[in-house]
Amino acid sequence: MDTTAAPWSREQFEAQLRDKGRAYHIHHPFNVRMNGGKCSPAQIRGWVANRFYYQSIIPMKDAAILSNCDDRETRRLWIARILDHDGHDDYSGSAAGGIEAWTRLGEAVGIAREELWSLRHVAPGVRFACDAYLNFARRAPWQEAVCSSLTEMFAPQIHKDRLASWPECYPWIDAAGLDYFRSRIPLAQRDVDHGLAVTLDHFTTRAMQQRALDILQFKLDILWTMLDAIERAYPE
Numbered sequence: 001m002d003t004t005a006a007p008w009s010r011e012q013f014e015a016q017l018r019d020k021g022r023a024y025h026i027h028h029p030f031n032v033r034m035n036g037g038k039c040s041p042a043q044i045r046g047w048v049a050n051r052f053y054y055q056s057i058i059p060m061k062d063a064a065i066l067s068n069c070d071d072r073e074t075r076r077l078w079i080a081r082i083l084d085h086d087g088h089d090d091y092s093g094s095a096a097g098g099i100e101a102w103t104r105l106g107e108a109v110g111i112a113r114e115e116l117w118s119l120r121h122v123a124p125g126v127r128f129a130c131d132a133y134l135n136f137a138r139r140a141p142w143q144e145a146v147c148s149s150l151t152e153m154f155a156p157q158i159h160k161d162r163l164a165s166w167p168e169c170y171p172w173i174d175a176a177g178l179d180y181f182r183s184r185i186p187l188a189q190r191d192v193d194h195g196l197a198v199t200l201d202h203f204t205t206r207a208m209q210q211r212a213l214d215i216l217q218f219k220l221d222i223l224w225t226m227l228d229a230i231e232r233a234y235p236e
């Protein structure tokens with residue numbers, strides 16, 4: 001790696017970041033099977049129960065970034081992410097938040113609220129991977145933690161894939177349970193616009209740009225590792 005090389009232009013750097021999508025968990029064999037209608041109800045339930053741990057970590061991760069961030073303008077925007085997941089209204093309306101929507105997804109696949117929230121189905125590998133993300137956000141400079149959220153660049157497609165394939169592949173799942181995926185598409189786009197602007201502004205030397213790519217790879221590895229652990233916990 002030539003870290004003394006001239007920095008990439010903003011466009012080149014963004015293209016390098018986007019190119020990392022080739023390692024996104026959309027390509028993981030478990031995800032390919034899931035969106036291809038090949039998963040059993042037990043495997044779908046296992047995925048939903050394990051992914052709930054990621055959902056529950058996200059607002060804590062965003063609070064860690066806020067607590068490290070000395071830039072008021074960033075904090076004003078970033079705080080919305082916590083409310084997106086935790087909600088900011090009663091527990092029935094559209095402002096009930098992502099964790100509530102994921103709980104409804106759980107109920108739609110046959111997992112009661114108490115069972116989901118007990119975390120008793122969470123595999124150790126999933127727990128370690130999610131905790132690694134949270135711990136990174138607690139310790140890293142806030143711009144690096146922002147960069148690690150950029151896997152969301154690739155998330156709208158995975159949500160759209162589920163919305164397109166699940167109703168036909170898994171007719172036993174109440175379609176209202178898929179609202180979480182629908183809700184995330186515009187939010188992910190907004191998050192990426194902000195996270196990408198922070199990243200392109202902050203990582204300005206070639207060595208820093210390379211560091212940003214390594215951080216994004218670390219986050220891709222977290223998502224991939226989660227599916228490895230889920231696949232192992234719910235074999236064919």
Ligand SMILES: O=C(O)c1cc(C(=O)O)c2c(n1)C(=O)C(=O)c1cc(C(=O)O)[nH]c1-2
Nearest residue numbers: 058148149150151152154155158159184223
């Ligand atoms: O379903 C998915 O595959 C997926 C992936 C990701 C991601 O790429 O990190 C997120 C989400 N969903 C998601 O729903 C979400 O709210 C979210 C927040 C973040 C983040 O890093 O701050 N990633 C993701």
